[in-house]
Every structure is written in structure tokens, then in C-alpha cells.
Amino acid sequence: MKILVIGTGYVGTTTSLIFCEKGHQVTGLDLDDRKIQALTSGKLHFYEPGLEELLTKHITNRNISFTTGTETAIKENDVIFICVGTPMGKEGSADLTFVKNVAESIGRYMNRYKVVVTKSTVPVGTAEKVTNWIIKNQPTPISFDVVSNPEFLREGSALYDALYPDRIVIGTTSEKARTIMEELYKDFQCPVVQTNPKASEMIKYAANSFLAMKISYINELARLCDELGINVNDVSKGIGLDHRIGPLFLRAGMGYGGSCFPKDVNALLQTAKENGHLLSILDSVVKVNASQPLYFMQKIKQALGGDLQGKTIAVLGLSFKANTDDTRESPSLIIIEKLLDDQVTVRAHDPVVHLDNSPLSKVVQQFETVEEAVSGTDAVILCTDWDDYKSLNWGELKPLMKQPYIFDGRNMLDKRKVESLGFHYIGIANH
Ligand code: UDX
Numbered sequence: 001m002k003i004l005v006i007g008t009g010y011v012g013t014t015t016s017l018i019f020c021e022k023g024h025q026v027t028g029l030d031l032d033d034r035k036i037q038a039l040t041s042g043k044l045h046f047y048e049p050g051l052e053e054l055l056t057k058h059i060t061n062r063n064i065s066f067t068t069g070t071e072t073a074i075k076e077n078d079v080i081f082i083c084v085g086t087p088m089g090k091e092g093s094a095d096l097t098f099v100k101n102v103a104e105s106i107g108r109y110m111n112r113y114k115v116v117v118t119k120s121t122v123p124v125g126t127a128e129k130v131t132n133w134i135i136k137n138q139p140t141p142i143s144f145d146v147v148s149n150p151e152f153l154r155e156g157s158a159l160y161d162a163l164y165p166d167r168i169v170i171g172t173t174s175e176k177a178r179t180i181m182e183e184l185y186k187d188f189q190c191p192v193v194q195t196n197p198k199a200s201e202m203i204k205y206a207a208n209s210f211l212a213m214k215i216s217y218i219n220e221l222a223r224l225c226d227e228l229g230i231n232v233n234d235v236s237k238g239i240g241l242d243h244r245i246g247p248l249f250l251r252a253g254m255g256y257g258g259s260c261f262p263k264d265v266n267a268l269l270q271t272a273k274e275n276g277h278l279l280s281i282l283d284s285v286v287k288v289n290a291s292q293p294l295y296f297m298q299k300i301k302q303a304l305g306g307d308l309q310g311k312t313i314a315v316l317g318l319s320f321k322a323n324t325d326d327t328r329e330s331p332s333l334i335i336i337e338k339l340l341d342d343q344v345t346v347r348a349h350d351p352v353v354h355l356d357n358s359p360l361s362k363v364v365q366q367f368e369t370v371e372e373a374v375s376g377t378d379a380v381i382l383c384t385d386w387d388d389y390k391s392l393n394w395g396e397l398k399p400l401m402k403q404p405y406i407f408d409g410r411n412m413l414d415k416r417k418v419e420s421l422g423f424h425y426i427g428i429a430n431h
Contacts, residue, residue: 001025001184006102008035008066010046011119011151011197012083014158017054020063021163022187028066029073047325047352055380071293074109078178080131081172092266093274102147106144107137114144115177119151121264123271127197129169135340145177148197150204155258156323170191171200174299179329200362204270208264208283215256216288217243219428222252223295225429228304232429252428254331254383254409255292257320263327293334293409296428301342303426304379308342312402314374315339317384317410318350325352331409332383335363349373351388371400379405385412392398394418 001024005016008030017024022100038045042056058064066071074080082102089095099180101120106116117135118126127146134144153161164203170181170186173196185192193203205359213270222232232252240247256262272279301308320330339346346364348355349372355361367373372391374380374397382389398404406409406418408427418425 003079005081007083014162018162020058026064036158038175047232051398071109075111077113081119082117086264088121103133104137107134115180117147117149122202142414145170145174147177167191169200171195171197205268207429211249212261212265213285216285218250219292220288222429224297231431255289257329259328276344293331298339308344311378312345314380316378316382318353322386347373375400378403381407385410
């Protein structure tokens with residue numbers, strides 16, 4: 001099939017490439033000329049393992065091309081995926097400006113029947129809005145269908161998640177569109193949930209909010225475990241082995257970050273509010289998440305004698321989780337902000353994030369190696385769960401530091417091991 005994917009971010013680029021893998025012909029469309037130029041020459045404008053290799057392969061095989069030519073791209077393709085951003089807008093609701101612009105262009109330029117698929121995470125009722133935006137901009141009426149088909153991929157494992165999804169959700173009331181979508185996904189080995197667009201849109205928010213809830217649940221329990229001297233990792237293991245609970249998303253840490261969970265939980269809360277409901281559990285999920293980095297900061301301060309002024313601290317990890325260069329809503333940045341407020345000299349390191357042009361680069365010094373970052377510091381704070389940090393030789397790092405303190409915000413290290421090297425170790429209820 002010939003597919004147009006509008007938006008070349010994480011979701012758009014990954015979606016394009018997995019459809020190439022399944023034998024479809026894909027055009028990637030974006031208004032940003034620089035992104036299109038980079039992609040055309042096989043370069044990604046973000047870090048995602050495995051994606052660039054696949055991009056090169058499909059450019060070479062001519063399965064994919066990129067363009068900024070909206071009109072031609074819409075006219076030439078009959079299945080159009082909307083993969084543009086839906087950032088957090090007013091009062092936490094999703095900002096649909098980009099989706100609206102795309103829908104209006106589709107209406108303006110469509111020349112025959114099209115299936116318009118929303119892959120971006122969009123609030124309940126958006127399929128209906130997209131339909132109206134298209135109709136309003138059509139010079140003459142032409143039939144089309146709007147399908148909700150949310151994406152569940154994670155940054156850092158986008159390719160694997162998109163190629164081997166747990167399920168595919170198709171939200172449409174049109175038989176014609178359903179048949180086309182089934183044909184498109186026929187080579188994927190997973191259950192397909194057929195439903196209407198509203199339920200499909202809700203499924204995405206409900207899934208992300210549920211996962212965020214698991215994280216806030218374990219993080220709140222971790223605080224109590226800390227108080228009681230209980231190892232929260234054992235608790236996660238013990239409850240996660242119950243099939244009804246499941247082992248994933250029960251890792252205690254500094255709270256969830258990234259571009260999805262914070263945005264989606266807030267958008268669902270906002271949808272509820274607009275409809276006269278308070279989702280009190282989710283409301284608490286947000287509160288727990290917001291206070292988790294502060295809880296950790298408190299522990300850091302306490303251990304270092306209460307006053308951090310004049311201290312030098314290494315922060316290892318800037319991205320919101322491992323295997324991505326995304327720092328959006330990263331707990332690490334919250335920690336850095338608090339340290340700077342307390343007049344701490346911060347020495348940062350991350351395997352892929354470069355602060356370069358960010359305002360932080362003016363107040364935080366970033367180092368190429370962990371050895372440099374930890375030199376002369378009073379403490380190290382582990383903020384991102386990069387594998388590189390799990391295998392560090394702490395015996396060699398210790399003599400470089402002024403004081404041997406490790407604060408492990410991701411419970412990555414073996415407490416006993418680093419303590420045996422003479423470190424003071426504090427994790428998140430990692431006893
Ligand atoms: C998420 C969803 O998983 C994905 O399905 C959706 O489509 C987009 O949002 P992503 O934001 O890429 O993906 O990251 P994910 O791996 O889900 O982690 C989210 C946050 O939760 C990270 O900050 C991570 O560090 C944190 N987390 C995750 C925990 O704190 N504990 C855990 O046990 C798991």
C-alpha cells in the first residue's frame with residue numbers, strides 16, 4: 001500500500017519504517033525542511049537505537065521518501081497517518097493546533113477517498129473534530145474516513161515496540177476503513193482490538209495513566225518502606241509475580257518523566273474535568289510524581305548535613321530514562337534545579353545528551369567522561385538508569401572524589417558492594 005505519514009518525530013519516523021519493513025511504500029511529510037533534509041540523507045534528528053540503520057536500508061531500497069510538499073503528498077496517497085505532536089496546552093489539556101492544521105490541509109487538497117488515521121495521542125472526541133475540520137476545508141464533498149489507531153511505543157525501544165506490539169487498536173465505525181486497516185496490519189502477530197474512535201482514543205490515555213499509576217503507587221510505598229527499613233525492590237518483586245499485578249512499571253525511582261506520561265495523565269484529568277468528573281486516583285498520581293524528586297532531594301540534604309551551599313555534586317544522567325536523548329520532564333533536571341537553588345556546583349554527565357545550547361549549559365558544566373564529572377565532588381547522584389552507570393568501577397572512582405557519597409535515584413547499584421568499598425549509599429528504599 002502507499003502510505004503518507006505526516007510528522008517525522010519519534011512516532012512518525014518509527015511508524016514509517018515499520019510499514020516499510022512490512023512491504024509498504026511510505027512518504028514522510030514534515031513542514032520542517034531541516035528535518036526532511038536530514039532524513040533524506042539518512043540522518044535522524046533524535047537518538048533512537050536501531051532506527052538510523054533501518055532508515056538507511058529503506059532509503060537505499062527506495063521504500064521511503066521524504067518531502068515538504070503537502071499538496072502532492074496528500075493527493076498521491078490514500079492512507080494518511082497523522083503523527084504530529086500534541087504538546088501539553090492550556091490547563092494540561094492536549095494542544096491540537098498541529099492536528100488541526102494537518103486535517104485542514106487534508107480537506108483542502110484531497111482528490112479522492114482517503115483513510116485518515118490519527119496515531120498521535122489525542123483526547124477523546126478528536127476523530128470527530130478531525131472529521132469536521134476536513135469537511136469544512138473541502139472545496140467539494142469527497143468521502144473519507146477517520147480512524148483512531150494509537151501508538152504504544154516507548155522511546156528507547158521504539159522499533160521493537162512498534163514491530164512487536166502487544167496489541168493493535170483500530171477505532172472506526174466504517175467497514176471500508178476497517179478492511180483497509182486490517183490489510184495494512186495483516187503481517188503483525190498480535191491481537192487486534194476493534195472498537196469505535198472514542199473508545200480507541202480512551203484506550204491510549206487509560207493505558208498510559210495506568211502505567212503512571214503503577215509507578216506513583218510504588219514510589220509512594222517506597223517512602224513508607226524507607227521509614228520502615230524495608231527494601232522496596234523486594235516488595236516490587238513480591239507483588240509483581242502475582243499475574244494480576246505484573247512485574248513491569250513497579251521500579252521505584254525519582255518519578256516518571258518524558259513526553260508522554262506527564263502529558264497524557266494531565267490531558268485525561270482535563271478531559272474528565274471538562275465533563276464534570278474528578279479522577280481522584282490520577283490526581284494523586286500526579287501529586288506523588290511531582291513530590292518524588294523533592295523527597296529524594298530531602299534525603300540527599302539530610303545525608304550531607306542539611307546545608308548544601310558550597311558543595312560540588314556530580315549528576316550522572318540527564319535524559320528522562322535510559323536509551324534516549326529526550327530530557328523533557330526529566331527528574332534529573334528537577335534535581336539539578338534544586339541543587340543550583342542551594343548554591344551547589346553541579347558537574348553533569350550523560351552518554352548521549354549534550355546540554356550545548358540549552359540555558360542549563362551556562363550554569364552546569366558537562367563532562368565527556370564520568371571520571372571527569374565525579375572529580376573533586378562531595379557526592380554523586382545517579383539520575384538516569386543508563387547501563388553504562390551500572391557497570392562503573394566505583395573502586396577507581398572513589399579516590400577521585402572529595403567525599404564518598406552515592407545517591408542512587410534509580411536503585412541501580414548493589415548497595416552492599418559499594419558500601420564494602422567505603423561509600424555511603426542512599427537509594428530509594430534500597431535497603
Ligand atoms: C510511554 C509508554 O510506555 C508508551 O507506551 C507510550 O506510547 C509513550 O509513553 P516512554 O515515555 O517512552 O513511553 O517511556 P517509558 O519506558 O514508558 O517510561 C516512562 C517513565 O516512567 C520514565 O521516566 C521511566 O524512567 C519511568 N519508569 C518506568 C519508572 O520510574 N519505573 C518503572 O518501573 C518504569
